[in-house]
Amino acid sequence: MQFVVGQQLREPVGTVTHYEIKESKPLAQREDSLGELTGSVDLMRTDKGILVSAVLRCTVAAKCSRCLSDTSYPLTLTFQEEYFPTVDASTGELLSVPADSDAFLIDTHQVLDLAEAVRQYRLMAEPMQPLCKTDCLGLCPRCGRNLNEGPCGCPSQETDARWAALAGLAVDTEQES
Numbered sequence: 001m002q003f004v005v006g007q008q009l010r011e012p013v014g015t016v017t018h019y020e021i022k023e024s025k026p027l028a029q030r031e032d033s034l035g036e037l038t039g040s041v042d043l044m045r046t047d048k049g050i051l052v053s054a055v056l057r058c059t060v061a062a063k064c065s066r067c068l069s070d071t072s073y074p075l076t077l078t079f080q081e082e083y084f085p086t087v088d089a090s091t092g093e094l095l096s097v098p099a100d101s102d103a104f105l106i107d108t109h110q111v112l113d114l115a116e117a118v119r120q121y122r123l124m125a126e127p128m129q130p131l132c133k134t135d136c137l138g139l140c141p142r143c144g145r146n147l148n149e150g151p152c153g154c155p156s157q158e159t160d161a162r163w164a165a166l167a168g169l170a171v172d173t174e175q176e177s
């Protein structure tokens, strides 16, 4: 998602440009997002650069962390980041950029690219353990059957210590999510 901001950089501080986003190829860095990316992006001229305020929505494909079936979930990314120009929009002179190497930069062609910010905020927003449904029953630890499809017939009273340990693990996983 790129914006050419040469014009915005010549506007007075405080000027806001609003964009409605509707892209059919969302979040191109990952192949697992579905459908459209929608939302809005506001670009506000600051004294140093451009403050991006973004709200972006898409649907992400995932595997359920309990039963491993294909599922999907909606993801909303809301963030604000300031981008700094590397070239003066009026004179073409190279500018000194913030020493902070994590700062977001507008490139020398005045292109403000949101891809890296979207990638970072997406990593923070994604659930660690996506579920197909909140009460997913997961897989039987003995036979691997998807218990959402019905009981598997394995003996429920399991006395083998190794399986008991596994069952304990499964309970821990559920409590975390």
Ligand SMILES: [Zn+2]
Pocket: 064, 065, 066, 067, 068, 069, 131, 132, 133, 136, 137, 138
């Ligand atoms: Zn599941």
Ligand SMILES: [Zn+2]
Pocket: 140, 141, 142, 143, 144, 145, 152, 153, 154
């Ligand atoms: Zn079973």
